[in-house]
Amino acid sequence: MNLALYKEMMRVNLRGIMNYAGGSAFYILFMIWLYPGLADNTKALNDLVQAMPEGVGKAFGLNNGFSSAEGFISGEYYGLILVLILAIVCVQMSTQLVAKLVDRGSMAYLLATPTTRSKVAFTQAMVLVTSLFIIMAVTTLSGFAGKAWFLGSGYEFGIARFSQLNLVAFLLFFAIGGFCFLVSCACNDEKKALGISGAVTFGFFTLDILGKISDKLDVLRFFTLFSFYRPGEIVQGTAAWAEVSIWLLMIGLACFTIGIQLFRRRDLPL
Amino acid sequence: MLQVEGLTKQFSNGKGIRDVSFTVNKGEVFGFLGPNGAGKSTTIRHIMGFMRPDRGSVTINGLDAWKGQGQVQRHTGYLPGEISFIDGMTGASFLQFMASMQGVKDTAKREMLIRRLQFDAATPIRKMSKGMKQKVGIVAAFMHSPEVIILDEPSSGLDPLMQKIFTQLVLEEKAAGTTFLMSSHSFQEIERTCDRAAIIKDGSIVAVKNIHELQSMQRKLFEILFETPEDAQRFAASGLIIDSIAGNRVRIAVQGNYNPFTAELAKYPVRSMDIFTQNLEDIFMDYYDREAKVQ
Ligand SMILES: Nc1ncnc2c1ncn2[C@@H]1O[C@H](COP(=O)(O)OP(=O)(O)OP(=O)(O)O)[C@@H](O)[C@H]1O
Ligand SMILES: [Mg+2]
Numbered sequence: 001m002n003l004a005l006y007k008e009m010m011r012v013n014l015r016g017i018m019n020y021a022g023g024s025a026f027y028i029l030f031m032i033w034l035y036p037g038l039a040d041n042t043k044a045l046n047d048l049v050q051a052m053p054e055g056v057g058k059a060f061g062l063n064n065g066f067s068s069a070e071g072f073i074s075g076e077y078y079g080l081i082l083v084l085i086l087a088i089v090c091v092q093m094s095t096q097l098v099a100k101l102v103d104r105g106s107m108a109y110l111l112a113t114p115t116t117r118s119k120v121a122f123t124q125a126m127v128l129v130t131s132l133f134i135i136m137a138v139t140t141l142s143g144f145a146g147k148a149w150f151l152g153s154g155y156e157f158g159i160a161r162f163s164q165l166n167l168v169a170f171l172l173f174f175a176i177g178g179f180c181f182l183v184s185c186a187c188n189d190e191k192k193a194l195g196i197s198g199a200v201t202f203g204f205f206t207l208d209i210l211g212k213i214s215d216k217l218d219v220l221r222f223f224t225l226f227s228f229y230r231p232g233e234i235v236q237g238t239a240a241w242a243e244v245s246i247w248l249l250m251i252g253l254a255c256f257t258i259g260i261q262l263f264r265r266r267d268l269p270l
Numbered sequence: 271m272l273q274v275e276g277l278t279k280q281f282s283n284g285k286g287i288r289d290v291s292f293t294v295n296k297g298e299v300f301g302f303l304g305p306n307g308a309g310k311s312t313t314i315r316h317i318m319g320f321m322r323p324d325r326g327s328v329t330i331n332g333l334d335a336w337k338g339q340g341q342v343q344r345h346t347g348y349l350p351g352e353i354s355f356i357d358g359m360t361g362a363s364f365l366q367f368m369a370s371m372q373g374v375k376d377t378a379k380r381e382m383l384i385r386r387l388q389f390d391a392a393t394p395i396r397k398m399s400k401g402m403k404q405k406v407g408i409v410a411a412f413m414h415s416p417e418v419i420i421l422d423e424p425s426s427g428l429d430p431l432m433q434k435i436f437t438q439l440v441l442e443e444k445a446a447g448t449t450f451l452m453s454s455h456s457f458q459e460i461e462r463t464c465d466r467a468a469i470i471k472d473g474s475i476v477a478v479k480n481i482h483e484l485q486s487m488q489r490k491l492f493e494i495l496f497e498t499p500e501d502a503q504r505f506a507a508s509g510l511i512i513d514s515i516a517g518n519r520v521r522i523a524v525q526g527n528y529n530p531f532t533a534e535l536a537k538y539p540v541r542s543m544d545i546f547t548q549n550l551e552d553i554f555m556d557y558y559d560r561e562a563k564v565q
Binding site for chain 1: 315318319320321322339340341343344346347348350352353354355356357358359367368370371372373410411
């Protein structure tokens with residue numbers, strides 16, 4: 001790792017990261033603030049969900065129930081909004097950190113200094129992981145803060161399960177970020193890297209939703225990383241979250257390693 | 271100091287470089303001449319270790335350029351042919367960042383270079399003109415006092431005054447023992463600084479010569495305007511190599527020896543005279559032709 005590069009890259013990207021983290025914090029606080037109002041009408045809401053086609057409810061996590069705050073948040077926030085935010089961050093940042101520098105030629109300056117390609121690639125990977133970590137950490141802390149401010153002790157909020165949910169969400173995007181990073185390391189063209197990693201990430205997401213909507217399409221879920229991520233099951237305590245975490249961690253590490261090795265060995269048109 | 275041996279690289283589109291070899295000695299300024307698309311930047315990318323050769327090798331200070339990544343760069347400075355910096359920086363913050371990557375703490379040389387090249391380093395790079403960016407790149411390549419400086423078309427974008435200052439900088443560094451490799455597509459640009467030069471065409475080296483030999487090989491075109499068409503006719507009939515004649519205007523090619531030309535010309539009243547700027551192939555036309563015949 002190259003500390004000078006790490007600092008510079010964090011400085012350049014910090015504002016964007018903070019915008020996403022701030023947006024995420026605001027959103028989760030908003031959801032928690034909403035919850036008490038909804039919780040008092042839990043029955044009516046559950047009836048409403050029952051009345052909708054089953055697939056739709058499943059796809060958007062409405063079936064996680066409204067009886068606990070983390071159940072509500074896991075469905076409404078962790079099931080869609082957070083996933084979209086982190087997916088965008090992964091695709092955008094991974095492209096910016098490697099493929100863009102190669103495409104524009106600025107990578108030449110970095111590699112003209114006494115550092116190795118592995119170090120440069122590793123540093124850029126660390127910048128991506130740090131960014132995801134910051135966003136997730138801010139989100140998690142906001143969740144805790146929201147509980148303290150808006151829920152007090154009057155409503156159920158499982159700290160342990162909420163933490164597990166955040167851990168798995170972070171690791172999911174560690175794995176997806178790893179994949180996007182690998183693509184970025186392999187591409188000379190910024191647009192191509194953005195296109196491929198974006199298509200695959202959102203493709204994964206779509207497959208997952210389709211798989212959830214219809215039981216007939218269930219096989220699709222074998223083809224997407226999102227099947228590891230079941231926010232509803234984690235908050236209900238039925239998910240093998242530790243096992244899932246290890247899998248995601250391994251997939252992420254493998255992708256980052258392959259990306260760095262690819263970058264180390266290939267020709268760069270600088 | 272810098273050895274390029276049998277360097278060969280073929281791209282998927284069939285373009286590339288073939289069997290490029292030359293050696294740059296310590297403290298020498300070596301020019302690398304070639305028209306657009308000849309393979310100058312490709313060769314330099316191999317020297318910088320950005321590409322892996324199909325065959326051949328590059329050695330800098332005894333280290334292989336591809337395998338010695340991170341080691342070789344301790345001894346080199348590099349100015350890329352296409353300038354592009356990281357977004358959202360000013361010239362000064364970029365140079366500060368480069369210095370920290372290079373592990374250089376002393377800012378005296380950087381400030382001297384900025385002063386000499388006369389630019390405002392506090393300008394955001396996004397708002398810089400091409401020449402200004404080129405200056406930032408030159409400072410980044412020189413500021414850590416490397417032993418070898420590799421410059422890909424260093425004076426592109428610089429105005430004539432700045433080109434002169436740049437030439438002075440190169441000569442000063444050379445006097446201090448720095449080795450240079452610089453590419454260019456114009457002979458005039460390198461003849462002031464270089465000791466030797468290689469000429470590359472379509473991916474192959476056609477000549478490696480010292481600069482005096484190249485100067486004598488160089489073919490210059492003069493256009494002379496005589497007082498009368500008769501003078502022009504008589505001058506053209508004197509046995510010199512005439513490129514073209516029209517009315518009282520004669521275009522004449524001179525290579526190496528200027529004496530017969532000046533002696534003959536002294537016999538006539540001359541209204542005006544011009545030197546024609548030519549491209550590299552025309553300057554070394556004889557040389558390229560001879561190569562073509564040999565092959
Ligand atoms: N990565 C690449 N893939 C395919 N072809 C390439 C690649 N890089 C260079 N080329 C081709 O190789 C040839 C040599 O290119 P190079 O950039 O070395 O020329 P150059 O001598 O630097 O020219 P210029 O004076 O325009 O900078 C060109 O025809 C170019 O199109
Ligand atoms: Mg070039």
